[in-house]
Amino acid sequence: MEERVGIGVDLGGTNIKYALASETGKIFKEGLRPSYAQSDKMTILSNLATAVDDLMRYARSENIRVDVVGIGTPGNVNIETGMLMGSTPNFRDWCDINLSDELGSRINLPVFADNDANVMALGEARFGAGRAYRNLICITVGTGIGGGIIINGSVYRGAAYAGAELGHMVIDMEGIPCNCGSKGCLEMYASATAMIKRFVSYCQRDKVKIDAKDLNAAYLFELYQKAHPQARQTIDESIYYLGRGLASFINIFNPEIIIIGGGVADAGEVFLNGIRDVTFRYAMEKPAENVKIERALLGNRAGFLGALNFAFEQLDEIS
Amino acid sequence: MEERVGIGVDLGGTNIKYALASETGKIFKEGLRPSYAQSDKMTILSNLATAVDDLMRYARSENIRVDVVGIGTPGNVNIETGMLMGSTPNFRDWCDINLSDELGSRINLPVFADNDANVMALGEARFGAGRAYRNLICITVGTGIGGGIIINGSVYRGAAYAGAELGHMVIDMEGIPCNCGSKGCLEMYASATAMIKRFVSYCQRDKVKIDAKDLNAAYLFELYQKAHPQARQTIDESIYYLGRGLASFINIFNPEIIIIGGGVADAGEVFLNGIRDVTFRYAMEKPAENVKIERALLGNRAGFLGALNFAFEQLDEIS
Numbered sequence: 001m002e003e004r005v006g007i008g009v010d011l012g013g014t015n016i017k018y019a020l021a022s023e024t025g026k027i028f029k030e031g032l033r034p035s036y037a038q039s040d041k042m043t044i045l046s047n048l049a050t051a052v053d054d055l056m057r058y059a060r061s062e063n064i065r066v067d068v069v070g071i072g073t074p075g076n077v078n079i080e081t082g083m084l085m086g087s088t089p090n091f092r093d094w095c096d097i098n099l100s101d102e103l104g105s106r107i108n109l110p111v112f113a114d115n116d117a118n119v120m121a122l123g124e125a126r127f128g129a130g131r132a133y134r135n136l137i138c139i140t141v142g143t144g145i146g147g148g149i150i151i152n153g154s155v156y157r158g159a160a161y162a163g164a165e166l167g168h169m170v171i172d173m174e175g176i177p178c179n180c181g182s183k184g185c186l187e188m189y190a191s192a193t194a195m196i197k198r199f200v201s202y203c204q205r206d207k208v209k210i211d212a213k214d215l216n217a218a219y220l221f222e223l224y225q226k227a228h229p230q231a232r233q234t235i236d237e238s239i240y241y242l243g244r245g246l247a248s249f250i251n252i253f254n255p256e257i258i259i260i261g262g263g264v265a266d267a268g269e270v271f272l273n274g275i276r277d278v279t280f281r282y283a284m285e286k287p288a289e290n291v292k293i294e295r296a297l298l299g300n301r302a303g304f305l306g307a308l309n310f311a312f313e314q315l316d317e318i319s
Numbered sequence: 320m321e322e323r324v325g326i327g328v329d330l331g332g333t334n335i336k337y338a339l340a341s342e343t344g345k346i347f348k349e350g351l352r353p354s355y356a357q358s359d360k361m362t363i364l365s366n367l368a369t370a371v372d373d374l375m376r377y378a379r380s381e382n383i384r385v386d387v388v389g390i391g392t393p394g395n396v397n398i399e400t401g402m403l404m405g406s407t408p409n410f411r412d413w414c415d416i417n418l419s420d421e422l423g424s425r426i427n428l429p430v431f432a433d434n435d436a437n438v439m440a441l442g443e444a445r446f447g448a449g450r451a452y453r454n455l456i457c458i459t460v461g462t463g464i465g466g467g468i469i470i471n472g473s474v475y476r477g478a479a480y481a482g483a484e485l486g487h488m489v490i491d492m493e494g495i496p497c498n499c500g501s502k503g504c505l506e507m508y509a510s511a512t513a514m515i516k517r518f519v520s521y522c523q524r525d526k527v528k529i530d531a532k533d534l535n536a537a538y539l540f541e542l543y544q545k546a547h548p549q550a551r552q553t554i555d556e557s558i559y560y561l562g563r564g565l566a567s568f569i570n571i572f573n574p575e576i577i578i579i580g581g582g583v584a585d586a587g588e589v590f591l592n593g594i595r596d597v598t599f600r601y602a603m604e605k606p607a608e609n610v611k612i613e614r615a616l617l618g619n620r621a622g623f624l625g626a627l628n629f630a631f632e633q634l635d636e637i638s
Contacts, residue, residue, distance in 0.1 A: 076605050086605045135478045147571075151470060158573025159454040162605035165570040170601075173490045173563045182566065182601040244492050247501065251484040252466075252571065254477025282489075282501040286395050286405045286481035 006068040006311055007055050007109075009048060010116065010303025013037050013074070013090040013143065016047065019304045020055040020064070023312055025127040027301070029058050041093045049106045056107070069111045070311025071099055072119035072303045076162045079114050079314070086162070089179065090143075112314040116303060117164060118155045120296075121148020123306025124259050128297040133256040137249050138296070139166055141242065142262035145187040149253070155310070167191065171244055189241035192217040192264055195234055202230040221267040238264075239271065243278025246293065250279065254287040261296030325387040325630055326374050326428075328367060329435065329622025332356050332393070332409040332462065335366065338623045339374040339383070342631055344446040346620070348377050360412045368425045375426065388430045389630025390418055391438035391622045395481045398433050398633070405481070408498065409462075431633040435622060436483060437474045439615075440467020442625025443578050447616040452575040456568050457615070458485055460561065461581035464506040468572070474629075486510065490563055508560035511536040511583055514553055521549040540586040557583075558590065562597025565612065569598065573606040580615030 003022040010017045016035045020028040031054055036043055052069055059066045074088040075095055082100025087093065099113040114122075121130075121138035130136045130150065138148040147166025149156040157163055167187035168180050175184030176194075188194055196215050203210045208230055223231035246258055258279075260272070276293050283291075296302060322341040329336045331354055338349040350373055355366055371388055378385045393407040394414055401419025406412065418432040433441075440449075440457035449455045449469065457467040466485025468475040476482055486506035487499050494503030495513075507513055515534050522529045527549055542550035565577055577598075579591070595612050602610075615621060 151475065156470065158606060159575045159610075160573055160605070160608055162603075162608070163571060163573030165573075165603055165606055168570040168603055169488070169567040170563055171489055171492045173560075180570075180603050182603075241492075244489055248488040251487040251499075252482060254479055254482030254484075256478040284481075284484055284487055284499050284501075286479070287477060287484055289479055289481070291478075 004067045004312065005059070005064050006066060006070060006308050007052055008304030008306070008308030008311070009051060009069065009071045010119070010300075010307060011035055011044075011048065011071065011073045012116070012303070016051050017300050017304055018051045018055060019301070019308075020059055020066070021305060021308055023309075025305050028062070028064065029055060031055060037091045037094070039093070041095075041097050044091075044094055045097070045102055045106075048103060052103070052107050052109075066109060068308075068311040068315050069103070069107065069109050070119070070304075070307035070309070071103070071111065071113040072116040072307040073099065073113055074116050076160070077113045077115055078161050079112070079157065079310075082111065082113050084113065110311075110315060112311040114155070114307065114310050115157070115161070117146035117148045118157060119306035119310055120146070120261060120302045121150055121259075121306065122155055122309055123298055123302035123304075124261065124296050125150045125153075126309050127305050128302060129259045129294045130257060135253070135255045136257045136259060137166070137253055137255045138259045138261060139246070139249075140262040140296075141191060141260060141264035143191065143193050145191050166245075166249065169245065169248060171241065171248070186241070186245040190238055190245060192262070195220060195238045195264075198237065199230060199234040202233055206230060217263045218266070221271070235271070236274070239274035240278050243275050244282055246275065246279040247282035247288075250283040250287050250291055255291060257292040257294060259294055259296050261302065265295040323386045323631065324378070324383050325385060325389065325627050326371055327623030327625070327627030327630070328370060328388065328390045329438070329619075329626060330354055330363075330367065330390065330392045331435070331622070335370050336619050336623055337370045337374060338620070338627075339378055339385070340624060340627055342628075344624055347381070347383065348374060350374060356410050356413070358412070360414075360416050363410075363413055364416070364421055364425075367422060371422070371426050371428075385428060387627075387630040387634050388422070388426065388428050389438070389623075389626035389628070390422070390430065390432040391435040391626040392418065392432055393435055395479070396432045396434055397480055398431070398476065398629075401430065401432050403432065429630075429634060431630040433474070433626065433629050434476070434480070436465035436467045437476060438625035438629055439465070439580060439621045440469055440578075440625065441474055441628055442617055442621035442623075443580065443615050444469045444472075445628050446624050447621055448578045448613045449576055454572070454574045455576045455578060456485070456572055456574045457578045457580060458565070458568075459581040459615075460510060460579060460583035462510065462512050464510050485564075485568065488564065488567060490560065490567070505560070505564040509557055509564060511581070514539060514557045514583075517556065518549055518553040521552055525549060536582045537585065540590070554590070555593070558593035559597050562594050563601055565594065565598040566601035566607075569602040569606050569610055574610060576611040576613060578613055578615050580621065584614040
């Protein structure tokens with residue numbers, strides 16, 4: 001029997017990443033286009049439809065049958081109905097829309113949607129760093145901190161599809177005010193945004209000139225390698241904060257593996273080893289026994305591969 | 320068909336609570352005896368066997384057939400094998416013992432064991448405050464803070480039966496050193512022990528005389544009702560700390576309900592309302608939507624009823 005093929009779409013704050021791929025993760029064609037995140041919802045929807053159409057055309061030209069479309073999107077999605085609820089700061093108008101209905105009617109294929117962090121976790125669980133495990137935590141460290149929880153092989157979404165907000169676990173209850181309305185959330189300490197903010201403040205404090213337009217996590221890690229004192233302090237602290245957060249996740253979940261994704265994970269083994277040191281120093285002995293901490297393996301592809309995998313799962317469930 | 324009957328046992332730091340009960344939670348006879356927690360493991364085991372024997376004798380006299388024994392115990396239990404791993408400070412020698420084998424051979428009945436916080440959560444989920452829900456968090460606030468997680472109707476135990484250490488989520492990363500080796504754990508702020516410690520220090524600070532031998536959570540709540548200033552400060556802080564912790568649990572789990580058990584939960588609606596206020600002020604909007612926060616309903620009976628329910632589940636699984 002031939003493998004089923006579908007289209008996976010990952011709607012990000014900057015780009016839409018999408019691919020025509022098989023059930024086992026074989027990618028036939030990939031695409032990338034701007035996401036116009038701040039547009040009205042109909043523009044974003046058309047844009048998603050155009051991305052899917054691109055790949056449909058390709059599939060037709062290659063005589064490949066497309067069975068389903070899976071979407072990973074910011075916000076909370078009711079996966080049974082396809083309804084997107086609750087917008088995020090990057091996507092102000094992107095909510096209160098039924099993605100299965102609206103997109104499905106435009107492209108004439110079954111469409112299933114889930115939260116972007118959930119499908120990313122699922123992608124890594126099925127095809128990436130989590131392949132050998134059934135219970136895992138996936139944490140994406142970038143502009144913010146996103147989380148995905150896989151329990152017994154399935155995504156855990158919470159009672160109203162709104163759980164796994166791992167970046168909004170408090171680690172310093174009287175600490176930095178967070179966009180979510182709380183204070184001291186992990187995201188305010190360990191995200192790339194928090195890292196850059198601290199770095200700038202340390203440079204100002206020490207009267208060190210920095211080129212503000214080159215500031216991103218990758219550049220900070222470069223400076224770190226060169227023993228730049230302010231970059232050192234910044235990143236050592238980020239390692240500490242993230243490790244303290246992961247230790248709590250270990251005590252709560254006793255997972256088999258924690259997978260770290262996002263730009264920060266690309267910093268390499270020195271960073272990862274630092275995080276492991278802090279995490280295992282602060283986690284409890286029993287819950288931490290045998291827990292692995294690894295970087296995500298699929299990079300940008302985790303989202304669309306996970307979205308597609310989710311779509312096949314849903315297709316099987318309704319048929 | 321008649322209901323099945325079994326014996327549920329809850330091994331606590333002070334007492335063993337146990338009962339002969341039916342599958343649907345009908346209690347025929349209850350018992351209580353000291354747990355001798357600091358004895359060697361063979362003494363504790365004999366004590367458990369004596370408790371079970373008491374009820375077996377009663378069951379025989381009433382012509383009730385006993386099918387199974389379920390035990391809730393401190394420590395991590397491999398529920399497949401019955402092996403108890405890892406001791407707790409209150410039970411120094413109580414580890415590295417196979418409860419199913421050792422107790423089963425003494426009493427000649429199938430014995431299944433699980434962690435005490437897990438069975439307490441299961442008891443409340445099946446027969447108590449969580450009856451109407453499938454996804455719930457149970458937090459027991461007493462000497463320490465224990466946790467149980469029910470996902471989709473089943474206890475979530477973690478990959479190595481060592482998860483749900485909800486009292487050891489950090490809330491103040493540079494805060495009070497914890498017995499677990501970390502610092503700033505929720506338990507160090509919101510347990511009854513932490514409450515009493517803070518109260519004593521505030522009384523000393525303000526040169527207020529207190530009767531040290533009457534100090535327990537119930538007494539502090541009495542003083543709170545009488546507007547005792549140091550009790551007020553202490554309990555208002557405990558409410559705040561616990562609420563901050565629960566807000567994180569909501570962001571992580573998006574549960575349907577959080578159930579609060581242990582002595583502190585008996586303080587009543589004023590305390591519970593205070594916790595609700597703080598929790599919903601700090602939790603994110605979407606994960607907190609429709610979440611209930613309620614006190615446990617079964618008191619001391621949650622443990623043995625949950626242990627017995629767990630034992631019936633295991634019995635069904637192996638047969």
